[in-house]
Amino acid sequence: MTNLALMIATAAFAAQAAACVVHTHDGDRGRDLATISARWSLRNMIDGATTRCPAGFDTVELFAQPVDDSGDPTGDPAIDLFDCDAPAGLSTDLAPDVYRVWIEVRSHDLSTLYAQSLSQVRDVRLADEQLTATILNDGGYFQLSWDLIGKTTNRAIDCGQAGVDSILAVSTSVTDAHRIYDDRRRCDDHTGVSDGLLQGAYTITIDAMAGDRSLGKTALTRQVIASQNRITDLGRIAIPLDGL
Numbered sequence: 108m109t110n111l112a113l114m115i116a117t118a119a120f121a122a123q124a125a126a127c128v129v130h131t132h133d134g135d136r137g138r139d140l141a142t143i144s145a146r147w148s149l150r151n152m153i154d155g156a157t158t159r160c161p162a163g164f165d166t167v168e169l170f171a172q173p174v175d176d177s178g179d180p181t182g183d184p185a186i187d188l189f190d191c192d193a194p195a196g197l198s199t200d201l202a203p204d205v206y207r208v209w210i211e212v213r214s215h216d217l218s219t220l221y222a223q224s225l226s227q228v229r230d231v232r233l234a235d236e237q238l239t240a241t242i243l244n245d246g247g248y249f250q251l252s253w254d255l256i257g258k259t260t261n262r263a264i265d266c267g268q269a270g271v272d273s274i275l276a277v278s279t280s281v282t283d284a285h286r287i288y289d290d291r292r293r294c295d296d297h298t299g300v301s302d303g304l305l306q307g308a309y310t311i312t313i314d315a316m317a318g319d320r321s322l323g324k325t326a327l328t329r330q331v332i333a334s335q336n337r338i339t340d341l342g343r344i345a346i347p348l349d350g351l
Contacts, residue, residue, distance in 0.1 A: 138203040140201060142235045143201065143229055143235065143238060144235070145195060145238040145239075145240065146195045146239050146240070147240040147242065148240075149161075149212075149222075150243060153305060160221075163214055164191060165192070166189070166215055167188070167189045167190070167194075167212055168188055169188075170209050170211070171198050171201060173204045173206055178207065180207075185201055203231055203232045205232065206228070207228055208229050209223060209238075221242075224240035225300065227240075241303075244335065246303045246306055248338045249278065251344055253343070254297070254344070254346070255323075257347070258323060259351060267295070269351070271316065271317055272294055273291050274291070274294050274313060274314070274346070275316050277311065277314075281308040281310060282308070286305065288304050294316075308331050308332075310329070311328075311341070312325075323346055324346065325344060325347065
């Protein structure tokens with residue numbers, strides 16, 4: 108090859124390389140495949156006992172739903188099936204991404220749902236992750252969202268503006284005044300799910316807290332917790348702040 112031909116070939120290769128742009132998905136980060144390992148248990152709230160899977164419900168479905176930064180689905184979930192009494196399983200061959208993960212306990216033919224666990228977000232872009240799920244046979248959860256308003260003005264108020272750092276929800280059993288559950292969540296989250304409660308009816312007081320001091324409260328009566336790990340949605344609650 109002459110020097111002129113070599114120079115032309117070299118220049119053409121350099122131009123082609125400069126025009127080539129490699130696009131990578133943000134979820135890849137150098138990993139080919141990811142794994143989420145899951146462990147689950149079924150438990151009674153009344154006595155704390157761990158139980159076997161109920162008769163007729165011998166299958167666990169493990170769901171791994173890819174989500175975006177807002178938590179919205181970005182595609183179809185990966186679904187794996189396991190023996191409920193295992194009680195563990197692996198979801199393998201996942202694309203490195205962020206997933207919302209949960210389990211469902213179902214009948215052998217998958218037609219009937221016994222219970223669904225709370226979902227959790229797992230990021231497997233850099234390393235494999237684990238899911239630990241508990242199904243409450245005789246209990247469930249409250250879900251609530253909140254806004255702060257002036258008690259007098261009825262105007263919306265930001266948590267920081269009001270000096271409120273947390274929301275305290277205290278649930279007292281209607282039938283047993285000694286059965287009390289309390290849950291504290293960051294005010295700025297504006298939504299949350301309680302810890303597990305025994306099935307039954309509850310009176311709930313919800314306080315806007317500045318440290319250990321309540322700046323305002325509201326109450327809900329006869330709110331019912333169902334069994335089999337179900338969530339009772341209390342809706343969006345306005346908490347009036349004193350002196351505003």
